[in-house]
Amino acid sequence: MKYIKTISGSNLKDTLKKGGCGECQTSCQSACKTSCTVGNQKCENR
Amino acid sequence: MDIKERIHKYSLNGKNIVLDINSGAVHVVEDIVYDILDYYKTYTLDEIIKLLEDKYDDKDIMEAYEEISLLENEGILYSEGVSIEDIRYNEDNIIKALCLHVAHDCNLRCNYCFASQGDFKGDRSLMSLEVGKKALEFLVKHSGGRRNLEVDFFGGEPLMNFEIIKKLVMYGKDLEKNYNKHFRFTITTNGVLLDEDNMKFINEYMDNVVLSLDGRKRINDNMRRTITDEGSYDIILPKFQKMVAKRGDKDYYVRGTFTSYNLDFSNDVLHFYDKGFKKISIEPVVTSPDKDYGIKEEHIDTILKEYEKFSKDYINIKKKDDDFLFFHFMIDLDQGPCIVKRIVGCGAGSEYMAVTPEGELYPCHQFVGDKKFKIGNVYEGITNNEIVKEFKNASVYNKEKCRSCWARFYCSGGCHANAYNHHGNIMKPYDIGCEMEKKRIECAISILANLYE
Numbered sequence: 001m002k003y004i005k006t007i008s009g010s011n012l013k014d015t016l017k018k019g020g021c022g023e024c025q026t027s028c029q030s031a032c033k034t035s036c037t038v039g040n041q042k043c044e045n046r
Numbered sequence: 047m048d049i050k051e052r053i054h055k056y057s058l059n060g061k062n063i064v065l066d067i068n069s070g071a072v073h074v075v076e077d078i079v080y081d082i083l084d085y086y087k088t089y090t091l092d093e094i095i096k097l098l099e100d101k102y103d104d105k106d107i108m109e110a111y112e113e114i115s116l117l118e119n120e121g122i123l124y125s126e127g128v129s130i131e132d133i134r135y136n137e138d139n140i141i142k143a144l145c146l147h148v149a150h151d152c153n154l155r156c157n158y159c160f161a162s163q164g165d166f167k168g169d170r171s172l173m174s175l176e177v178g179k180k181a182l183e184f185l186v187k188h189s190g191g192r193r194n195l196e197v198d199f200f201g202g203e204p205l206m207n208f209e210i211i212k213k214l215v216m217y218g219k220d221l222e223k224n225y226n227k228h229f230r231f232t233i234t235t236n237g238v239l240l241d242e243d244n245m246k247f248i249n250e251y252m253d254n255v256v257l258s259l260d261g262r263k264r265i266n267d268n269m270r271r272t273i274t275d276e277g278s279y280d281i282i283l284p285k286f287q288k289m290v291a292k293r294g295d296k297d298y299y300v301r302g303t304f305t306s307y308n309l310d311f312s313n314d315v316l317h318f319y320d321k322g323f324k325k326i327s328i329e330p331v332v333t334s335p336d337k338d339y340g341i342k343e344e345h346i347d348t349i350l351k352e353y354e355k356f357s358k359d360y361i362n363i364k365k366k367d368d369d370f371l372f373f374h375f376m377i378d379l380d381q382g383p384c385i386v387k388r389i390v391g392c393g394a395g396s397e398y399m400a401v402t403p404e405g406e407l408y409p410c411h412q413f414v415g416d417k418k419f420k421i422g423n424v425y426e427g428i429t430n431n432e433i434v435k436e437f438k439n440a441s442v443y444n445k446e447k448c449r450s451c452w453a454r455f456y457c458s459g460g461c462h463a464n465a466y467n468h469h470g471n472i473m474k475p476y477d478i479g480c481e482m483e484k485k486r487i488e489c490a491i492s493i494l495a496n497l498y499e
Contacts, residue, residue, distance in 0.1 A: 006122065015383075028410060
């Protein structure tokens with residue numbers, strides 16, 4: 001494309017099929033302990 | 047929902063960025079696309095050509111419009127959301143993580159401590175081996191088919207009860223074998239009691255260690271005081287440097303708190319970097335609004351500008367040193383969590399609970415000591431299912447403010463404790479926290495866009 005560069009074309013809705021397995025790390029345990037930031041966690045089911 | 051609310055666009059660090067909120071796709075666009083998007087979906091192509099005729103050629107507008115339409119058809123621009131009926135979340139009430147308060151006592155007296163200088167408004171106490179073992183058994187028993195279980199040794203200051211920690215880790219190893227589980231142990235410490243022996247143990251058995259220090263000496267010592275009311279920086283810094291040097295490839299975070307007294311907190315991150323730390327988190331203080339050191343409405347502009355300023359420094363450092371990490375600027379657009387996790391949030395009170403030294407269960411460490419939120423105890427299990435239900439229900443689809451927010455799938459509704467501290471209601475997010483989080487996400491994505499090339 002000339003005017004648009006897609007840096008992430010993944011579709012969150014595709015994760016619905018196998019999502020919610022719960023194997024990922026609990027957000028608050030990782031570093032913060034005070035402010036929930038979920039978007040920076042890793043999926044452990046890929 | 048208004049179709050325009052399906053995307054979020056902003057310009058930062060020399061990039062025009064467009065997020066497709068529901069799919070999570072991210073696009074970096076030229077000015078012409080950025081401008082067309084103001085009218086796309088509301089006006090026809092002919093009308094848009096007319097509206098932008100002073101700025102761009104007809105042919106270019108048509109080409110850019112075509113590219114936008116293409117992405118829309120691919121489902122990565124203006125995409126529709128999933129409905130809440132499609133979301134299944136922890137229907138078996140599996141618990142996967144515990145925060146073990148092994149010590150409700152502390153050897154520092156930090157002014158801003160949410161735990162009332164370590165005792166959580168109760169008596170100073172240490173967790174017994176018996177309670178700790180019961181907590182681990184409780185976790186295994188309620189973990190269903192989940193293999194990876196997390197246990198954070200927390201306080202107060204957990205190293206004040208280190209002998210018990212060692213025994214609990216070993217007991218966890220036995221449970222792993224008997225029940226086919228894997229414990230990920232972590233510890234959050236102020237470092238005062240770190241020595242050769244416990245550093246060795248921590249580095250061997252803890253998957254992550256969170257090292258509490260606030261940054262520059264003056265900033266740290268203003269808040270983090272010793273029992274004899276002196277600064278703690280000079281005692282702690284060399285211990286943390288030693289700890290991290292010994293840690294090798296294993297995870298750690300040097301984690302500080304910023305308050306109204308250091309709104310220029312990026313200098314504290316950079317100070318840590320100068321001192322040899324690479325994995326850093328500096329986070330806003332959690333407190334009630336009446337405290338002098340609390341973050342207030344009037345500080346917001348300064349803080350948002352600080353995040354923006356720091357994002358520029360961050361890009362420059364990252365280009366030279368990829369190991370440098372600031373927790374709140376980390377984002378993985380392709381390998382991030384599934385939509386279910388993004389909708390339900392941190393899992394406190396449902397998948398994650400805190401255990402007091404006496405074995406009482408609370409939704410998370412931030413609620414410990416507030417008896418209204420007591421869920422049960424490690425002996426009898428969950429006795430207050432209403433609280434569990436309330437926390438489980440606190441998803442971005444059920445919080446009015448989150449439902450229409452572009453950042454809902456990144457912050458996932460924010461911290462329940464922040465919401466409760468400020469509004470007395472876990473369903474009403476903490477407004478200042480929302481503003482900061484939105485800015486951090488914008489910065490994080492603009493950083494990726496700059497490092498993408």
